[in-house]
Amino acid sequence: MSVLVIAEHDGKQLKPGTTNTVTAAAKIGGDITILVAGHQCADAAQAAAKVTGVRKVLLADAPHYAGAGAENITALVLTIAGQYTHILAPATGFGKNFMPRIAASLDVQQVSDISAVVSDDTFVRPIYAGNAMATVQSSDRIKVVTVRATGFDDAGAGGSAPVENLAAGPDTGLAKFNGQELSKSDRPELTAARIIVSGGRGMGSGENFKLLEALADKLGAAVGASRAAVDSGFVPNDYQVGQTGKIVAPELYIAVGISGAIQHLAGMKDSKVIIAINKDPEAPIFAVADYWLVEDLFKAVPELTQALA
Amino acid sequence: MKVLVTVKRVIDPYVKVRVKSDGSGVETANVKMAMNPFCEIAVEQAVRMKEAGVVTEIVVVSIGVQQCQETLRTAMAMGADRGILVETAAEVQPLAVAKLVKAIIDKEQPKLVIMGKQAIDDDSNQAGQMVSALLGWPQAAFTSAITVSGDTADVTREIDGGMEKLTITLPAVVTTDLRLNEPRYVTLPNIMKAKKKPLEVLKPEALGVDVAPRLKILKVEEPPKRSAGVKVADVQELVAKLKNEARVI
Ligand SMILES: Cc1cc2nc3c(=O)[nH]c(=O)nc-3n(C[C@H](O)[C@H](O)[C@H](O)COP(=O)(O)OP(=O)(O)OC[C@H]3O[C@@H](n4cnc5c(N)ncnc54)[C@H](O)[C@@H]3O)c2cc1C
Ligand SMILES: Nc1ncnc2c1ncn2[C@@H]1O[C@H](COP(=O)(O)O)[C@@H](O)[C@H]1O
Numbered sequence: 209m210s211v212l213v214i215a216e217h218d219g220k221q222l223k224p225g226t227t228n229t230v231t232a233a234a235k236i237g238g239d240i241t242i243l244v245a246g247h248q249c250a251d252a253a254q255a256a257a258k259v260t261g262v263r264k265v266l267l268a269d270a271p272h273y274a275g276a277g278a279e280n281i282t283a284l285v286l287t288i289a290g291q292y293t294h295i296l297a298p299a300t301g302f303g304k305n306f307m308p309r310i311a312a313s314l315d316v317q318q319v320s321d322i323s324a325v326v327s328d329d330t331f332v333r334p335i336y337a338g339n340a341m342a343t344v345q346s347s348d349r350i351k352v353v354t355v356r357a358t359g360f361d362d363a364g365a366g367g368s369a370p371v372e373n374l375a376a377g378p379d380t381g382l383a384k385f386n387g388q389e390l391s392k393s394d395r396p397e398l399t400a401a402r403i404i405v406s407g408g409r410g411m412g413s414g415e416n417f418k419l420l421e422a423l424a425d426k427l428g429a430a431v432g433a434s435r436a437a438v439d440s441g442f443v444p445n446d447y448q449v450g451q452t453g454k455i456v457a458p459e460l461y462i463a464v465g466i467s468g469a470i471q472h473l474a475g476m477k478d479s480k481v482i483i484a485i486n487k488d489p490e491a492p493i494f495a496v497a498d499y500w501l502v503e504d505l506f507k508a509v510p511e512l513t514q515a516l517a
Numbered sequence: 518m519k520v521l522v523t524v525k526r527v528i529d530p531y532v533k534v535r536v537k538s539d540g541s542g543v544e545t546a547n548v549k550m551a552m553n554p555f556c557e558i559a560v561e562q563a564v565r566m567k568e569a570g571v572v573t574e575i576v577v578v579s580i581g582v583q584q585c586q587e588t589l590r591t592a593m594a595m596g597a598d599r600g601i602l603v604e605t606a607a608e609v610q611p612l613a614v615a616k617l618v619k620a621i622i623d624k625e626q627p628k629l630v631i632m633g634k635q636a637i638d639d640d641s642n643q644a645g646q647m648v649s650a651l652l653g654w655p656q657a658a659f660t661s662a663i664t665v666s667g668d669t670a671d672v673t674r675e676i677d678g679g680m681e682k683l684t685i686t687l688p689a690v691v692t693t694d695l696r697l698n699e700p701r702y703v704t705l706p707n708i709m710k711a712k713k714k715p716l717e718v719l720k721p722e723a724l725g726v727d728v729a730p731r732l733k734i735l736k737v738e739e740p741p742k743r744s745a746g747v748k749v750a751d752v753q754e755l756v757a758k759l760k761n762e763a764r765v766i
Binding site: 275282300301302305311312313315316318321334335336341343344346382385389390391399427452482483494499501511512516 | 528530533534536543610611612613615634635637638639640641642643644645646647648649650651654655656657658659661671675676677678679680681682683684685686694695696730731732733734735736737738739740743746747748749751752753755756758759763765766
């Protein structure tokens with residue numbers, strides 16, 4: 209078996225989900241190759257070479273991979289797909305965008321968002337917002353799989369694989385990349401954070417998120433949100449945790465003013481320890497919380513921040 | 518320009534899903550069904566573009582059991598012009614959905630295809646990207662804004678760190694994210710009007726597509742349950758538990 213893992217990176221470093229995807233690849237077995245495609249991303253290829261268990265790194269560096277457009281990434285992967293039994297990528301906004309395009313081009317039914325590997329053709333994946341777990345077996349010649357990072361450990365950095373250049377594929381010219389607007393923050397990324405403080409509609413305003421930021425700063429935590437908080441314009445969309453936002457599983461998740469709709473739970477219920485602060489004693493979030501406090505958040509959050517001083 | 522929109526019939530997002538005790542799937546008998554929320558957003562987008570004079574005709578397509586006709590009628594009550602049902606009682610996985618949708622696109626020749634980013638039952642997040650792959654068209658997945666001008670569309674996509682902007686040439690496939698728009702409620706007069714709109718029913722074989730599943734579902738189980746938590750009286754007790762019991766801070 210030979211597994212191709214498509215790396216998510218920022219040109220310099222690998223993004224969190226990539227090393228977890230390598231662990232999923234190792235569970236499948238066989239040789240692992242990482243593909244780093246991008247523009248000016250040699251440093252990311254060097255980082256990929258250090259991931260434990262990787263046999264080889266392929267570097268495809270060309271201007272038309274800036275932004276990792278689905279059409280061009282697919283065209284590139286198709287030039288080498290025949291050499292692999294499995295093609296994996298993290299089930300993040302990055303992987304979800306182009307993996308189905310690769311799969312359909314190969315006439316393969318992709319397996320999305322796996323949380324466990326049973327064997328080289330059988331995987332477990334959550335369906336219905338994580339309310340059910342399906343074990344599925346693929347009959348396709350090449351398995352195209354996206355990997356839920358929270359289901360697998362970080363592979364670690366103990367390797368020294370060779371980096372080979374891979375000739376760029378065609379520029380399909382189908383889409384023009386006009387840039388990204390990334391939210392800037394000094395806090396850890398949601399999907400990599402050890403602690404997350406998340407706010408919901410109960411926060412009342414974007415201004416009030418400062419209370420959570422103060423708490424997050426004390427804990428070295430990332431700040432997340434429910435969809436209601438995002439839709440109300442309190443915080444940017446990339447804060448959203450849930451079925452259709454980010455899937456997280458930190459050591460500690462603190463849910464503040466969040467009711468606990470199934471779509472929100474879908475994104476955080478695998479966290480190790482969950483705390484909920486809500487003034488409603490009936491809030492469904494309490495059903496998944498390890499510790500819950502029925503109190504007004506405007507009283508409880510500053511007190512908690514204070515207590516951690 | 519003509520727009521094609523796909524709509525999937527799914528278990529209502531606010532219904533508590535129950536896994537069948539024989540592990541064959543989830544309980545769907547006597548369960549409230551609804552249009553997949555992302556497909557509602559797709560229909561709304563097409564209707565707004567028609568209201569703005571950019572779109573001339575909206576064709577909605579659904580694949581599934583006979584009752585999907587209700588979903589198509591809802592889309593027509595929102596403002597779609599006609600519906601096509603590819604009727605089958607079999608489980609149709611995203612690759613087969615994409616092939617069926619492609620076959621209809623080959624006949625209908627729309628300039629823009631709008632699909633939901635994900636079906637909230639299988640949570641696959643595949644079919645839209647697959648349709649554009651099969652056609653060799655550009656794609657814009659997870660869009661939160663679309664402006665069409667002539668033969669191109671400017672789109673804003675939601676990505677993990679924020680937003681991304683693309684210009685794609687038409688024809689193209691876009692898939693909707695939650696913040697693209699807020700779908701309208703259907704009104705009684707529009708429901709009545711929708712009953713008279715044309716609805717064609719086809720079989721997958723008529724489109725020459727093999728819908729046999731490639732993924733075999735071996736079993737469906739309940740997710741692991743979290744053990745019951747404890748209520749704490751105040752912040753002091755909470756901090757003590759975190760430090761001494763959970764040891765996470
Ligand atoms: C297709 C689909 C996808 C979705 N995807 C997601 C997703 O990915 N993520 C997500 O989060 N949601 C998602 N949702 C939305 C979800 O169904 C809920 O609407 C949303 O999670 C509710 O957010 P909330 O808990 O912040 O708001 P609410 O449900 O309004 O809850 C607010 C809570 O704050 C509490 N509160 C208010 N004031 C205070 C106070 N002063 N002190 C303490 N507590 C207070 C209230 O008691 C209440 O429990 C999705 C929905 C659909 C249909
Ligand atoms: N059976 C179906 N009928 C109509 N549209 C579908 C069907 N299955 C999937 N789709 C469309 O494809 C999108 C993505 O679905 P999925 O890849 O299953 O998550 C959905 O939001 C729908 O717009």
